[in-house]
Amino acid sequence: MIYSPKLQKYLAGFSLSILLVADLVITQKVLPAFAETINSSISSAVTFSCNDSEATIKAKNGPRVVNGSSAFYIGYQQVSSNNKNPVTIRFNNSIKSWCRTDYETTNDDGTGYGLYWNGGDVLYGVYSSTGSQTGSDFRRFATGRWLSSYGSGGGPKVAVIARINPANGEVNYATFLSAKKADNGNTNSLVVQTLSWNGTNLTVQAKSWWTPRRANTNSMTCTGSSPYIYTAVFTGDLTKVNSASAATCS
Template sequence: MKTYPLTKLLTFPSLSAFLGANLALTPITLPAAAQTTPVSSVGNGVTFTCNDTEATIRAKNGPRVTFGTTSIYIGYQQVSSSNKDPRIIRFDSGVRKWCRSDYENTGDDGTGYGLIWNGSTASTGVLYGIFSSTGTQIGPNFTRFTSGRWLPGYGTGGGPKVAIIARIDPTNGNIQYATYLSARKTSDGKTNSLAVKGLSWNGTTLTVQADSFFSPRRVDTSSMICTGSSPFKYTIVFTGDLTKANSAQVTKTTTNSCQ
């Protein structure tokens, strides 16, 4: 049998050197936290309860946002012949994670009808909900979330349907803060109707597109001066914490305008 000198057998690089060289050539890079483009859904609210299955709620084709196997739905429950209360629910792989029925439990005829979400299920995830209000009544209502925000209340009067924008913790459905968004009549200062039609998020600001009746609000919440007929195509851009509006404008047409 042929033999070889021990020194010849040891001429290969050591295992640690080999691994070190290869790791240097092919570094392992862990993926960064996903930054997903937000999805939004705004439409007519549908009725459901916290006991309904995801299949039941999904079949009603109301506003919902979905990433992977997680979906969040928004709507309302008819609690009496003349009163609706908002509802929002999250499912993970068809299993209810949470459902909130406690945002507003007064005689206000409220509905949830819009969502925008970036897919993050962490407490820092970007999730906003859109709700409607027809007036402030005594009891648990959205004003407990709006202190210090752009528009903290419904205003004077009652009946016209306005919007509420709420930042929501996607882990449990808690509202972190909210603002009202309404029109304001120049004739008597009373609140007038406004309905959100679209939402977008750029990482720092929330852009809201809405149909507003006389008269849309400026960034300082005062009424714009408008000519023509309602509704006006209104766009307002909020800071992420909903404490102020960076811009507010109405799309000018051949028949109406605001300033």
């Protein structure tokens, strides 16, 4: 078969184009997916155990913080019909690094519902407490901190903020964070909503019922009805609140 010079030139160019496209496909590198980073997470507590896989826990859509291939999750174990205990776990590449269920093991109906992690050595957990009970709880970590215990009364749900060693899950120290009734001094409810870290101080925004606490832990004077949007700026070691404020309170 005889091709015209023009057709031969066309076929040669077409073949070269195919070769170039094929070479591009072969040599093109697939870019890696961006590493996921979640520094802060506050949400409803979920239940899981130390034996659960990361996929199982993640599917519950509870609080988690992530940096690259490492992730922390927080929640609770239902240890009896009327008692929960908090649980905190770390995974590296979906392999369990550690899991802690010993922070609070009393009859206090405690859960974990918030985390902050800077991706390095700063990790805070947010837990709930409904009153002091006999046994091991966060009080042993809170000696010398801003609030060292749940306080008077029992029933209203308050927060506990704990600084945790990311490498092994040991609690370095903790503080309770609660409201204080202005009439009788009993403890009242407080729920943490956000955490942020500036390298020195931990800022906590919360819903506080009557009434929020001043930096010196005394009750504020408030107008209007609760809950109040409350902001407290803690030193990193949780020994002091540098400032505390709430809308319609002083």
